[in-house]
Amino acid sequence: VGWGVAVVEARAMGKRYPAVLYGVDGEGIRRYARVVGLDLPFHLGRKAGFRDIVAPPMFAAVYTAPAVFGAMNDPEVGMDILHNLHASQRFVWSEPVCAGDTVFTEARIAEIFEKNGKGFYVFETVSVNQHGLETARGTWTNIVRPGPS
Amino acid sequence: VKPGKRIGPLHVRPEGDMALRYAEASGDHSSVHLNEDLARSVGLPGVVLHGLYSIALVARTANEAVGGDPRSLLSLTVRGRALVEPEARQEGRRTIRNARAELDLSFADGGPQGGVGLGARFGRLTVEAVLVGCPTFRESRG
Numbered sequence: 610v611g612w613g614v615a616v617v618e619a620r621a622m623g624k625r626y627p628a629v630l631y632g633v634d635g636e637g638i639r640r641y642a643r644v645v646g647l648d649l650p651f652h653l654g655r656k657a658g659f660r661d662i663v664a665p666p667m668f669a670a671v672y673t674a675p676a677v678f679g680a681m682n683d684p685e686v687g688m689d690i691l692h693n694l695h696a697s698q699r700f701v702w703s704e705p706v707c708a709g710d711t712v713f714t715e716a717r718i719a720e721i722f723e724k725n726g727k728g729f730y731v732f733e734t735v736s737v738n739q740h741g742l743e744t745a746r747g748t749w750t751n752i753v754r755p756g757p758s
Numbered sequence: 759v760k761p762g763k764r765i766g767p768l769h770v771r772p773e774g775d776m777a778l779r780y781a782e783a784s785g786d787h788s789s790v791h792l793n794e795d796l797a798r799s800v801g802l803p804g805v806v807l808h809g810l811y812s813i814a815l816v817a818r819t820a821n822e823a824v825g826g827d828p829r830s831l832l833s834l835t836v837r838g839r840a841l842v843e844p845e846a847r848q849e850g851r852r853t854i855r856n857a858r859a860e861l862d863l864s865f866a867d868g869g870p871q872g873g874v875g876l877g878a879r880f881g882r883l884t885v886e887a888v889l890v891g892c893p894t895f896r897e898s899r900g
Contacts, residue, residue, distance in 0.1 A: 637783075644776075644783040645814040649826045666821065666831045667814040671784050678786075691790070691800045695809035699835040705828055748835075754801070 615728035615755045618687045619721040626683075628713040629676040635662040635708035641671060661707040669700050669745040673734045676714035677749055680732055686718065688730055692754045696729075699748040704738060711739045719748070728753035772807060780811045812836075 635654075639662070642652035647665050651657040664672075681688050706712060713736065720731035734747040773779075777791045786808055789796040797805045813836045824830040 641783045644779050645811065645818055647818055647821075647826075651828075663828055665814070665817070666828050666834070667810070667817040670810045670814070674785060690788070691796075697836060698810065698813050699833070701833040702828075702831060 614726040615689065615692070615723060615753045616687070617721060617723040617728040617753075618685075621683065621686045621718050622721050624680075624683070624685065624718045626676065626680050626716045628715045629679060631672040631675060631712045631714065633664065633672060633706055633708055633710045633712060637671070638662050638664045638668060638708055641665065641668050659705060659707055661709050664706040664708075666700065666702055666745075668706060669702065669736065669747060670698070672706065672712045673714045673716075673736055673745065673747050676716040676734055677732050677747075680716045680718060681730070681751070686721070686730070688728070688751070689753050693730075694752050694754065695749070696752040697748075697750040701746045702744070704742040704744045706738065706744050710744075712736050712744055713738075726755055772811070776811065777805055777807050780808050784808065784810065786810070 639653050642648070642665055645665065645667065651659060651663050652665055654662060656662065680686060681690060681693070714734050715736075717733045717735075718730070719733045720729065722729050730751045730753065732747075732749040732751070734745075734749070736744045736746070738744050781787045781791055788808075790800065790802060791797075791805055791808055794804055797803075813834075816836055817831065817834055820834065821828065821831050
């Protein structure tokens, strides 16, 4: 068994995907907030100045994930998901996301390249709520290690 | 909060079932986080915690430093440095290396009491979140 070079196909670069909808509910926000240790009242049940229970900023990773996973699993992208590592993440936030919101996320493949035998896959997401207001922009960088061959 | 200030470190000891709990809370049920045999078969030492869990801790550290209002955090960039295994896996290991994440952050000017808007000026900060007691390993092991 040797360790080869990750196979990278860059033809899907620039590809855009249709918006994926995510319905935000209070229980989902509460569960996420507790798991990451954010026991703040406005995440757990009180409105406290927000329209409803408000999501922690990194909940953006949850509501944008279905759009990103869709792109990652696109056969044209050809990612070896099992050898994938989530290497870096950027988010830029605007409108807060609250229970009862519907968030629409569009994903785009920003970059695909090979470096040091590893495959780099960079996805960008733009999310807007039901009023058309942007909630977050994300940049997801994934690295695929060469697998045993 | 001033540019260049170090926030934290936040010390967290992820429980043995944290990968499962994060999977349920986030919807990411990828096998490398839940299936021991499969994780080993792809060259990992065992199941590893979700990178986004660690990143969430970094975001939490940053947000708590300015009072916790989710509107205070305007942007965040995290580069993962190491994989993190749940606590249950560390027994019997000698080397314990902390996972660090360094990031660029921007907050709404004035912190949680300040307004949030596109016109707000951003401060740049270096923040660290240190995961305590979590063994890690280097990605390139030959």
